[in-house]
Amino acid sequence: MNLYRGCSHNCVYCDGRAEGYYVEGEFGKDVAVKINAVEILARELDPDRKRSPFKQSFIMAGGGVGDSYQPAEEKYQLSRKTLELLYKYNFAVHVLTKSTLIMRDMDILKDINKQRKAVISFSFSSVDNRISSIFEPGVPPPDERLKTLALFKKQGFTCGMFLLPVIPFVTDTKGLIEQAVKCGAEIGVDFIIFGGMTLKQGRQQEYFFNTLKSHYPEQLSGYRSIYPGDKWGQATTAYYSRINRTFSRIADRYKIPKRMPLSVFKDILSENDLVIVLLEHIDYFLKLQGGSSPLGYAAYSISKLKEPLLEIKEKLLQIKGVGRSTEAIILEILETGSSAYYRKLAAGGGQ
Ligand code: SF4
Helix, strand or coil: CCCEECCCCCCCCCHHHCHHHCCCCCCCCCCEECCCHHHHHHHHHCHHHCCCCCCCCEEEECCCCCCCCCCHHHHHCHHHHHHHHHHHCCCEEEEEECCHHHHHHHHHHHHHHHHCCEEEEEEECCCCHHHHHHHCCCCCCHHHHHHHHHHHHHCCCEEEEEEEEECCCCCCCHHHHHHHHHHHHHHCCCEEEEEECCCCCCHHHHHHHHHHHHHCHHHHHHHHHHCCCCCCCCCCHHHHHHHHHHHHHHHHHCCCCCCCCHHHHCCCCCHHHHHHHHHHHHHHHHHHCCCCCCHHHHHHHHHCCCCCHHHHHHHHHHCCCCCHHHHHHHHHHHHHCCCHHHHHHHCCCCC
């Protein structure tokens, strides 16, 4: 949910600044507050107003173009009121933030966690306070984020670290990735999601390069070689593969899952969603090992289906992207709620 449009955290790399997201005003200063979001959500979630019940799943409070706990939340409390509604209607939640303001809502989050499930994740581009002060000027420094995450962990929450995005040639080094993973391991985080940065041409790139020029001018030329200027701001596959492999080796050494573990979500998701997520995870693990995989495409096709997979078990091969081996994996998930192949890959095993 994007309860706010725009974000005064003003991270230098934020792609919410890119033209394609249509955030009006000056990004980092102007923030649109969706003051009727809670009212609309209350109507959407009310089972008495629906012909078929709203699908049960995790609701993710943490937006792509605005942190749900940015300073405006102190006054408007949209995240708090949303959590109260989600508690009322028995939803599980996953909150992703960079702000320690989430501490204010520990009480309602505890209620949700007891009743259903609340996952708390913090994002980092590194755990280096000095670098963070350059690239994340509006958020609490990493050590405060880590302390807050540790408090949630002690209170029995499932906790995640999003080491995302790492900043090319600044925080994507083996040393800084390991430092972050080590901090996560010390807290006992349940998983770390890792990823590289996108850099879209236009506002996002201009703003980012201005800061880079002031603090790391020697790195500019490297950026030109890894960002070919594609529409989505993606870096080259070779670059992403390199940093993914570095992270993967470190995470394996610290025995930290690279995806949210199945035990966290298996009782929350519908059968179709469980299949989609596990296929996505297998796809991710295979690509981490340098292989290719059709499973991401199969997961996408299944996400478009209206029927429960259990009702079309005989016709799985008609789904785009599903071949014999994928069919076998899907049937196993439907029958057992898991997959031996998934467990092997998640444990760091090969194909
Ligand atoms: S906290 Fe997230 S949404 Fe806000 S500026 Fe930073 S990256 Fe963008």
